Amino acid sequence: MLNNLDKIPQNIFAKMIEIVIGKEKITWYQTINWKQEIARFQSIDMVYPFYYTSVNYHGIEKGYLNPIAAITYDTITPFATLPSERWLRQCLLKTITLKPEKILDLGCGTGTTTIDLKKTFPEALVMGLDLSPYMLVIADKKSQKSKQEILWKQGLAEATEMPDFSFDLIIISLLFHEMPQATSQKVIQESLRLLKPQGQLIILDANQSRLRHLKWLTQLFREPYSATYAQGNVIQWLEKVGFLDIKAKAMGGIYQITSAYKPE
Numbered sequence: 429m430l431n432n433l434d435k436i437p438q439n440i441f442a443k444m445i446e447i448v449i450g451k452e453k454i455t456w457y458q459t460i461n462w463k464q465e466i467a468r469f470q471s472i473d474m475v476y477p478f479y480y481t482s483v484n485y486h487g488i489e490k491g492y493l494n495p496i497a498a499i500t501y502d503t504i505t506p507f508a509t510l511p512s513e514r515w516l517r518q519c520l521l522k523t524i525t526l527k528p529e530k531i532l533d534l535g536c537g538t539g540t541t542t543i544d545l546k547k548t549f550p551e552a553l554v555m556g557l558d559l560s561p562y563m564l565v566i567a568d569k570k571s572q573k574s575k576q577e578i579l580w581k582q583g584l585a586e587a588t589e590m591p592d593f594s595f596d597l598i599i600i601s602l603l604f605h606e607m608p609q610a611t612s613q614k615v616i617q618e619s620l621r622l623l624k625p626q627g628q629l630i631i632l633d634a635n636q637s638r639l640r641h642l643k644w645l646t647q648l649f650r651e652p653y654s655a656t657y658a659q660g661n662v663i664q665w666l667e668k669v670g671f672l673d674i675k676a677k678a679m680g681g682i683y684q685i686t687s688a689y690k691p692e
């Protein structure tokens with residue numbers, strides 16, 4: 429793994445990764461048998477979309493299909509979620525207005541919010557879905573460590589292949605700035621399909637109008653789709669497919685939490 433870390437492109441961001449991740453953590457991750465571990469999550473018939481495989485996320489070659497993305501994610505995220513990642517994720521939890529029995533975290537990554545959800549609603553069935561089996565390996569290790577039973581599933585957020593009306597609550601955290609606008613809109617449509625009537629959808633991501641003025645930030649974090657995401661409008665996307673009671677709240681420097689409900 430240390431050898432792989434040497435392959436990170438030499439830029440400020442990569443240097444930051446090398447400095448902050450620390451030797452101890454790298455040694456721990458070296459013990460993971462990635463081939464064996466990702467096999468537990470990888471669907472054999474998974475076809476990765478072109479938008480996902482054709483770019484490098486955060487300057488990491490092959491993006492989220494590289495174990496380096498998975499091992500560095502939790503270390504780097506606090507720098508991208510100022511003033512405080514914990515505060516931001518807590519604000520997301522406080523936006524939940526119902527007592528959900530079934531919860532889906534779309535694009536769950538390494539599962540930080542998914543685990544928070546299970547801790548907040550211990551009786552609920554909680555599922556984390558992500559396209560990257562590497563991210564799911566780390567998510568699973570974290571949930572085992574914190575003794576939280578969560579279903580981790582590989583899948584496409586825009587085409588989950590799960591039945592209609594499956595969930596009371598769907599969370600989409602830090603996903604939309606990582607995909608083309610048209611795909612984000614498909615994810616919203618899919619969420620509407622998956623929610624039960626009066627179910628709640630909560631989206632945490634950058635505020636698009638603020639992000640338009642922060643090109644340097646998306647360049648620093650090597651975000652391939654942030655500029656296009658910034659040109660869109662999450663509220664309009666939700667209105668377009670029929671979500672109701674849409675409320676958006678600006679959070680911290682550039683973030684926004686948006687809540688909406690499926691009609692009865």
Ligand SMILES: C[S@@+](CC[C@H](N)C(=O)[O-])C[C@H]1O[C@@H](n2cnc3c(N)ncnc32)[C@H](O)[C@@H]1O
Nearest residue numbers: 492535536537558559560563583584585601602
């Ligand atoms: C920036 S991370 C956010 C992770 C997590 N939700 C959080 O709040 O930290 C984006 C995640 O979305 C996943 N992702 C990107 N496109 C996806 C798609 N079409 N379907 C499912 N997951 C996707 C990536 O693999 C990555 O783990």
